[in-house]
Amino acid sequence: xxxxxxxxxxxxPERRRPKPDVLDIGSHRLKPATLMMGHGxxxxxSENALKPPIFLTSTFVFESAAxxxxxxxxxxxxxxxxxxxxxxxxxxxxxxxxxxxxxxIWEEAEDALSFSSGMxxxxxxxxxxxxxxxxxxxxxxxxxxxxxxxxxxLGKFGVGWLDFPAGAxxxxxxxxxxxxxxxxxxxxxxxxxxxxxxxxxxxxEAVRAARDSAFPENAPPIAIDNxxxxxxxxxxxxxxxxxxxxSLTKYAGGHSDxxxxxxxxxxxxxxxxxxxxxxxxxxxxxxxxxMLLRSLETLELRMSRAGENAEKVCAFLRDxxxxxxxxxxxxxxxxxxxxxxxxxxxxxGAGSTFSLYLKGGEREAFAFLDALxxxxxxxxxxxxxxxxxxxxxxxxxxxxxxxxxQLGITDNLVRISIGVEDADDLIADFTQALEAI
Numbered sequence: 001x002x003x004x005x006x007x008x009x010x011x012x013p014e015r016r017r018p019k020p021d022v023l024d025i026g027s028h029r030l031k032p033a034t035l036m037m038g039h040g041x042x043x044x045x046s047e048n049a050l051k052p053p054i055f056l057t058s059t060f061v062f063e064s065a066a067x068x069x070x071x072x073x074x075x076x077x078x079x080x081x082x083x084x085x086x087x088x089x090x091x092x093x094x095x096x097x098x099x100x101x102x103x104x105i106w107e108e109a110e111d112a113l114s115f116s117s118g119m120x121x122x123x124x125x126x127x128x129x130x131x132x133x134x135x136x137x138x139x140x141x142x143x144x145x146x147x148x149x150x151x152x153x154l155g156k157f158g159v160g161w162l163d164f165p166a167g168a169x170x171x172x173x174x175x176x177x178x179x180x181x182x183x184x185x186x187x188x189x190x191x192x193x194x195x196x197x198x199x200x201x202x203x204x205e206a207v208r209a210a211r212d213s214a215f216p217e218n219a220p221p222i223a224i225d226n227x228x229x230x231x232x233x234x235x236x237x238x239x240x241x242x243x244x245x246x247s248l249t250k251y252a253g254g255h256s257d258x259x260x261x262x263x264x265x266x267x268x269x270x271x272x273x274x275x276x277x278x279x280x281x282x283x284x285x286x287x288x289x290x291m292l293l294r295s296l297e298t299l300e301l302r303m304s305r306a307g308e309n310a311e312k313v314c315a316f317l318r319d320x321x322x323x324x325x326x327x328x329x330x331x332x333x334x335x336x337x338x339x340x341x342x343x344x345x346x347x348x349g350a351g352s353t354f355s356l357y358l359k360g361g362e363r364e365a366f367a368f369l370d371a372l373x374x375x376x377x378x379x380x381x382x383x384x385x386x387x388x389x390x391x392x393x394x395x396x397x398x399x400x401x402x403x404x405x406q407l408g409i410t411d412n413l414v415r416i417s418i419g420v421e422d423a424d425d426l427i428a429d430f431t432q433a434l435e436a437i
Contacts, residue, residue: 040101060086095289106231107266118247120282121261132158133188141407166200197391199327208240233349250382306352325356362411371436380415
């Protein structure tokens with residue numbers, strides 16, 4: 001901004017409001033991949049910068065005392081709709097708001113929230129809906145930290161839980177919901193599909209039907225961890241979920257250089273989660289939000305390439321003599337009628353993360369992992385690089401042994417997340433690693 005040297009003080013342009021976003025051209029609806037380049041951001045509000053700057057500030061100046069009051073009425077929930085403007089970086093900020101606008105686009109969600117990690121998103125969600133004496137029904141297995149949060153931490157505050165296996169039928173799900181009603185107030189149905197790390201799918205439509213039948217009024221919300229396939233290969237809000245949960249660390253970030261999370265979905269459920277986030281301070285930071293804006297621009301490209309690579313790699317692994325079985329969604333066949341039916345109804349792609357069961361046990365799994373030369377031995381998934389780990393000994397080590405066996409998290413299981421490298425190079429790496437067993 002230029003300064004007037006005549007003594008009249010700085011020249012300030014008339015305050016501008018954001019221009020309306022272009023979502024359609026005529027009757028043509030723009031796709032998410034296009035909207036990631038500019039949705040939610042008006043360059044005129046930031047000195048015409050093409051890309052959003054990083055807003056590293058803790059607080060924002062109010063236009064007037066009355067405006068400050070209105071903002072806090074929204075932040076504290078005294079007035080619906082949230083803050084009308086920027087208040088304080090624990091509540092909102094330009095980078096976070098742009099990010100949330102773009103996250104909502106992928107699933108056509110009414111609203112979205114960003115968080116400092118996937119687990120802070122899940123924890124804030126659970127704290128919002130659960131009270132002492134309540135019951136959570138969830139699918140199994142879940143990510144180990146989620147299982148710990150529900151089973152051990154919330155349990156200390158009087159919250160109980162019941163679960164059903166990922167591949168459960170509608171009748172089995174309905175039976176668990178009825179059992180939960182007898183145990184206490186069912187406050188939340190929490191799903192993870194595909195399940196981490198077995199890659200088993202949950203029949204979301206069956207869960208929704210069972211929930212609606214059991215609770216014609218005051219139904220508990222259905223939340224689903226959509227990290228493994230979303231938002232490109234699965235969009236749960238279209239199939240009955242109220243809330244879709246993400247570890248943005250994975251595909252959305254996609255470069256293994258940040259940690260963040262999100263919840264997207266119906267505004268009536270997002271609003272109380274926002275109130276909780278405002279209180280406990282689990283919002284993502286401005287710099288991480290800015291990095292995610294960069295990553296979202298290439299999300300479709302990265303996920304598509306990784307998915308194509310995974311298909312080629314799994315075609316090689318499928319019939320290898322040292323492989324016991326492969327949990328890859330792209331190979332679901334008529335013989336796998338239950339999982340195959342769920343896949344055809346819920347998913348548009350098989351993803352790039354799969355479970356590899358080697359013949360043998362921990363010794364064989366460790367030998368394979370230690371022999372890898374291109375793939376990195378590390379936890380996480382959805383990055384540009386290929387990652388491999390042993391869930392039973394690493395991410396799910398805290399899960400009791402009996403429950404691990406029940407859920408199929410065995411010592412010979414290796415979880416692999418395929419990246420965007422050359423597929424032939426990855427096959428060469430897996431070939432020599434299997435020979436090392």
